Amino acid sequence: MGSLFDFMLPELKSPMTGASTDALMAFIHIASFIILGGVTIAMIYFAIKYKRRSDDDETPLITHNNKLEVTWSVIPLLLVFVVFGWGYKGWLNLKTVPDNAYEIQVSAYKWGWTFKYDTGAQVGNELHVPAGKPIKMVMQSEDVLHSFFVPDYRIKQDVLPNRYTYVWFQAEEPGESQVFCTEYCGTSHSDMLAKVIVHTKEDFDAWLAEQGSGSGGTPVERGENLISIQGCVTCHSVDGSDKIGPSFQGLWGSERNFESASSVTADENYIRESILDPSAKIVEGFQNQMVSYEGRLSDDDISDIIEYIKTLED
Amino acid sequence: MSTAEVTPASTGNKKTLKVKRFKPSESPKNTYLTDEKGLWAWMTTVDHKKIGIMYLGSVTFFFLLGGILALLLRTELLTPAKTFIEADTYNQFFTLHGAIMVFFVLIPSIPAALGNFVLPMQLGAKDVAFPRLNLASFYIYVIGAIFTFIALANNGLDTGWTFYTPYSTESSSSVIWVTLGVFILGFSSILTGTNFIATIHKLRAPGITWGKLPLNLWALYATSIIQVLATPVLAITVLLLTMERALGIGIFDPALGGDPVLFQHFFWFYSHPAVYIMIVPAFGIISEVITTFSKKHIFGYWAIALSSLAIAFIGFLVWGHHMFTSGQSAVATTVFSFLTFLVGIPTGIKILNWVATLYKGSIEMKTPMIYVFIFLFIFSIGGFTGIMLGALAADIHLHDTYYVVAHFHYVMMGGTLISFLAGLHYWWPKITGKMYNEFQAKVGAALIFIGFNVTFLPQFIMGSQGMPRRYYNYIDQFTVFHQTSTIGSYILGVGFLLIAFYLAKSLMSGEKAGSNPWGSRGLEWQSTSPPDFHNFDHTPVVINGPYDYHKPMEEFQLGLANDHDAH
Numbered sequence A: 001m002g003s004l005f006d007f008m009l010p011e012l013k014s015p016m017t018g019a020s021t022d023a024l025m026a027f028i029h030i031a032s033f034i035i036l037g038g039v040t041i042a043m044i045y046f047a048i049k050y051k052r053r054s055d056d057d058e059t060p061l062i063t064h065n066n067k068l069e070v071t072w073s074v075i076p077l078l079l080v081f082v083v084f085g086w087g088y089k090g091w092l093n094l095k096t097v098p099d100n101a102y103e104i105q106v107s108a109y110k111w112g113w114t115f116k117y118d119t120g121a122q123v124g125n126e127l128h129v130p131a132g133k134p135i136k137m138v139m140q141s142e143d144v145l146h147s148f149f150v151p152d153y154r155i156k157q158d159v160l161p162n163r164y165t166y167v168w169f170q171a172e173e174p175g176e177s178q179v180f181c182t183e184y185c186g187t188s189h190s191d192m193l194a195k196v197i198v199h200t201k202e203d204f205d206a207w208l209a210e211q212g213s214g215s216g217g218t219p220v221e222r223g224e225n226l227i228s229i230q231g232c233v234t235c236h237s238v239d240g241s242d243k244i245g246p247s248f249q250g251l252w253g254s255e256r257n258f259e260s261a262s263s264v265t266a267d268e269n270y271i272r273e274s275i276l277d278p279s280a281k282i283v284e285g286f287q288n289q290m291v292s293y294e295g296r297l298s299d300d301d302i303s304d305i306i307e308y309i310k311t312l313e314d
Numbered sequence B: 001m002s003t004a005e006v007t008p009a010s011t012g013n014k015k016t017l018k019v020k021r022f023k024p025s026e027s028p029k030n031t032y033l034t035d036e037k038g039l040w041a042w043m044t045t046v047d048h049k050k051i052g053i054m055y056l057g058s059v060t061f062f063f064l065l066g067g068i069l070a071l072l073l074r075t076e077l078l079t080p081a082k083t084f085i086e087a088d089t090y091n092q093f094f095t096l097h098g099a100i101m102v103f104f105v106l107i108p109s110i111p112a113a114l115g116n117f118v119l120p121m122q123l124g125a126k127d128v129a130f131p132r133l134n135l136a137s138f139y140i141y142v143i144g145a146i147f148t149f150i151a152l153a154n155n156g157l158d159t160g161w162t163f164y165t166p167y168s169t170e171s172s173s174s175v176i177w178v179t180l181g182v183f184i185l186g187f188s189s190i191l192t193g194t195n196f197i198a199t200i201h202k203l204r205a206p207g208i209t210w211g212k213l214p215l216n217l218w219a220l221y222a223t224s225i226i227q228v229l230a231t232p233v234l235a236i237t238v239l240l241l242t243m244e245r246a247l248g249i250g251i252f253d254p255a256l257g258g259d260p261v262l263f264q265h266f267f268w269f270y271s272h273p274a275v276y277i278m279i280v281p282a283f284g285i286i287s288e289v290i291t292t293f294s295k296k297h298i299f300g301y302w303a304i305a306l307s308s309l310a311i312a313f314i315g316f317l318v319w320g321h322h323m324f325t326s327g328q329s330a331v332a333t334t335v336f337s338f339l340t341f342l343v344g345i346p347t348g349i350k351i352l353n354w355v356a357t358l359y360k361g362s363i364e365m366k367t368p369m370i371y372v373f374i375f376l377f378i379f380s381i382g383g384f385t386g387i388m389l390g391a392l393a394a395d396i397h398l399h400d401t402y403y404v405v406a407h408f409h410y411v412m413m414g415g416t417l418i419s420f421l422a423g424l425h426y427w428w429p430k431i432t433g434k435m436y437n438e439f440q441a442k443v444g445a446a447l448i449f450i451g452f453n454v455t456f457l458p459q460f461i462m463g464s465q466g467m468p469r470r471y472y473n474y475i476d477q478f479t480v481f482h483q484t485s486t487i488g489s490y491i492l493g494v495g496f497l498l499i500a501f502y503l504a505k506s507l508m509s510g511e512k513a514g515s516n517p518w519g520s521r522g523l524e525w526q527s528t529s530p531p532d533f534h535n536f537d538h539t540p541v542v543i544n545g546p547y548d549y550h551k552p553m554e555e556f557q558l559g560l561a562n563d564h565d566a567h
């Protein structure tokens, strides 16, 4: 069924994210064509069949027909519920990152993209990834809104300043795909392009090794360094023991319970908020004592610290 | 004039009334156009018909401006990279094109221009409830426009008509002038809406029950409710944005601790209902024209009337469907998607009711009816592609691509503008007293239909292949689609020029229209063309509904009684 409307879509290179979208689009297209065809034919047929013959043609009084009206309300209603459910399922899939995903940090700016790897390597406007492996992009903007769009993978996600968003895909074959920015961001918005370059696993490893570790070590190394030079460790341990603040060990991905009786799972946005606006959420059993690091840590620093915290699993 | 014994079934009153049947004069002597003349008389008039015409003139002017910008945009897109203007100029052009078309053309087009003219006439009233307020609304619109022009003369505007932060808080263009302009414009919209609601409640001629209210007025009524409730939110939003820029208060700008997604919520909380301010009045026109030219009672009167209200209310709950990729919460995304589908249903029901109205009719394909057919086809495509965009996974792929550009042109231009043309051609003889050349009008409609689809159909394909919107430059693979689209826009341009030409010509040398050239049962056709200064020279007593085509014209019991009989 998909093939009928394939001319409208670029070749699908990440079936894990896109297959459901393609099938859904084909379904909506087919249903729409059938109904549109029906309506159009009926219109034209009536116009011909009931063409006015004389100025005093008489027309019957037909005001409504309950059966008909209920039918043509209920059938579309059922159809759109199917479409809603289908779209929802496909979207859940887009939001659910497989556990073994390989993470790449993305930073968007006017007008380009920087991709950062766990080795510390950084590349501009070329996203190199291995084939056959789920890739999770953790994204942030340095200025205005941007949006990361790869038509071949059927994925898109806005990239915001001061907030992490993510998107994932899995390219099956080595090759290239186009990345667009789809949130209007000023003069060179339309030139804010990048390429995804998909390698075989071996080629990718070789490519990554060749990039070296950038300056100042890997993000994890820089993060570890930062928490000691910035003094975080005076209040936060990395071995699980509580000091003035909660320990960093086991923090990542855990459920945090707050004095306000709410809770949240510790993710990038939570950690970032805790660094910049510590009083926003106070972990149960602790006091509101930390000062904000607003202005003292750059976005890059924070990303690196998060990378380090991620390594501190139980 | 003759007298007839009639039973006013509408009121449930079994007593027979003696009603003088009235035939409007075919060669009116003292019309609203001849009653008071001169520029000053026009500028200070409180006559709803003249105010309607002043809006019509302004809307036409802005449409011309927005249209020229559209053709320039399309011309730039003939080739990738630079064709003849710089990227910054292009960005300003699409922003202005969008802002002008939305705020200065679509929103006022049907309600303020055509609505002002026909609403009191369809009610059998002398004017709207607050004629002076009506004139004030017009001048507020003009002041809003002046602010926008100041922005143009200053630095232009390059944020897109959606003003998304933080781009709009840091852009060096004249954001504040435009947001103030939009703020002022909003009052015009609110005042017109209030005025219409009051008029429909209070000034219906004797005999016009809610069940006999023309569907055009049900549509304007629903629209007015949205205008009154939604526009203040826009006002607050643009005011906050102005304060953000001027004072740096940090509501939306992340650099100041604000939240850019909050701006989107505010913005779309108005602008989604605004889409219904644009489209619901269109539904009204379609209902009027389709019954007149099939000489048949509307099918599903109540379904159509109430679905307008349903759309107005559900329309308030779906704004988040513009933000599926924005990073809003997952729960919000799911709920908004679900509600979006609910709003599609009443719209679909309307289309089916209109088509059913044709069944066993006596159909005459005059120009307004041709536009109705074009509307039904094009607007359906707009609707189906809307379903596509409401479906979460599909929207993720299509959002902010040319698929969306095509979709909203199918809805806004194919829906609102086409039905505006239907209404304009339908009421033109009433407004001016002149007939336009039917053949030229049909050629015009054909050009619009062809030009429209050649322009916007390819955009569905290129959008779904990945072409993002608001792009000055594009990769080679999209060239052929862009070029086809540009050619289509030239055809459209020629179509609009032709329409302007024969309408202008009709004013000079058109045949006299007569009071009711289409043989309509609508109340507005029971006056002379152009109408008398006070619309009717007697207070009408309405006995039959506006769609009672099953009764022959001679027996059509629309009594125009003198005031004594009416009470």
Ligand code: HEM
Residues within 6 Å of the ligand: B067, B070, B071, B073, B074, B094, B095, B097, B098, B099, B101, B102, B105, B106, B160, B161, B162, B405, B409, B412, B413, B417, B455, B469, B470, B471, B489, B492, B493
């Ligand atoms: C000859 C007819 C028209 C043509 C060729 C045309 C063309 C365009 C183009 C090229 C864009 C920019 C698309 C982008 O890069 O995202 C655009 C945007 C837009 N158009 Fe039109 N248009 C036409 C008529 C209309 C009409 C009649 C309306 C409404 C009454 C309208 C409303 C809009 C809006 C709201 C935008 C969005 C602007 C934005 O992205 O900020 N257009 N149009």
Ligand SMILES: [Cu+2]
Residues within 6 Å of the ligand: A111, A145, A146, A147, A181, A182, A183, A184, A185, A189, A192
């Ligand atoms: Cu961008």
